[in-house]
Amino acid sequence: MKNIFFSIIALATVAAITVSCNQSSNKNSDQQANDSTTISGTQNLPSSTQNDTDSTMASIDTTAKKIEQQEVKEVVQNFSIAPIVKDYLALKNALVSDNDKAAANAGKQLYTTLKNVDMKAIPANKHKQYMEIAEDAQENAEHIGDNAGKIAHQREHLASLSKDVSDLIALFGTTQKLYQDYCPMYNDGKGAVWISEAKAIKNPYYGSQMLTCGSVKKEF
Numbered sequence: 458m459k460n461i462f463f464s465i466i467a468l469a470t471v472a473a474i475t476v477s478c479n480q481s482s483n484k485n486s487d488q489q490a491n492d493s494t495t496i497s498g499t500q501n502l503p504s505s506t507q508n509d510t511d512s513t514m515a516s517i518d519t520t521a522k523k524i525e526q527q528e529v530k531e532v533v534q535n536f537s538i539a540p541i542v543k544d545y546l547a548l549k550n551a552l553v554s555d556n557d558k559a560a561a562n563a564g565k566q567l568y569t570t571l572k573n574v575d576m577k578a579i580p581a582n583k584h585k586q587y588m589e590i591a592e593d594a595q596e597n598a599e600h601i602g603d604n605a606g607k608i609a610h611q612r613e614h615l616a617s618l619s620k621d622v623s624d625l626i627a628l629f630g631t632t633q634k635l636y637q638d639y640c641p642m643y644n645d646g647k648g649a650v651w652i653s654e655a656k657a658i659k660n661p662y663y664g665s666q667m668l669t670c671g672s673v674k675k676e677f
Contacts, residue, residue: 536578538629541594545622546572546654548601552615552661554670557608564601564611571595586628596620612662616649623650626677637675642667650674 548563579587588600597618601611623637636653643649643662652659658671 505556530559536580536629538625538631540570541567541574541625541633542631542633542652544623545618545652548598549615549619549651549653549661550659552608552612553659553664555608555664557611558605560611561602561605561609564598564603568595568598568602571598587625590621590624590628594618594625597621607612615661616644617652619649619651622652626652633677635677636673638671639674640671642670643650 500613517633535547544563544567548560548567551557551559551563570595574591576584597614600614601618604610604614626635633654636656637650638653638658638660639648639650640650640662649662653659656673658673660668660670
């Protein structure tokens with residue numbers, strides 16, 4: 458009887474130990490699975506974050522380039538010779554009035570305006586032509602600016618400068634209504650053109666001496 462009792466106790470103990478071991482084993486397995494999942498998630502996180510960061514930076518870079526390209530495009534599209542024409546007209550009107558000092562000041566201002574033109578704003582396909590015209594225009598403006606008291610010399614350079622301005626208008630156009638006038642008598646009958654903002658003839662080559670000599674040759 459005692460042997461049977463001890464046998465039952467022994468079997469119960471073995472069963473308890475087996476259950477305990479199985480539970481411990483299951484817990485260890487679950488813990489390992491959780492640890493594996495955590496490690497896997499941790500390993501994947503930096504990669505995912507890095508990909509998101511790279512994607513964001515690439516997007517920002519692309520957007521920045523698009524904005525820069527658009528700004529450049531707008532600058533090129535908005536390039537205008539209006540400031541050059543404005544200074545030229547002031548110079549021309551000074552010579553119409555026989556005012557060599559005002560012509561000199563206007564020549565200096567025109568020279569400065571030409572020097573300060575943003576070359577990046579000029580369309581690439583017109584850059585070379587502009588440079589050729591502007592170089593000559595600067596030289597003429599400089600001569601006029603340096604020769605107050607020598608109005609005949611200033612008028613000689615106006616003839617060349619007027620051709621330069623005509624070429625710039627033909628190259629870039631103008632939003633202002635302008636006229637190309639022509640004096641047939643100037644330069645020993647060889648003639649010369651000038652640009653005017655008004656249709657009425659006011660000759661800058663002869664001033665008050667022959668104010669209305671000339672005619673409208675072209676409208677812009």
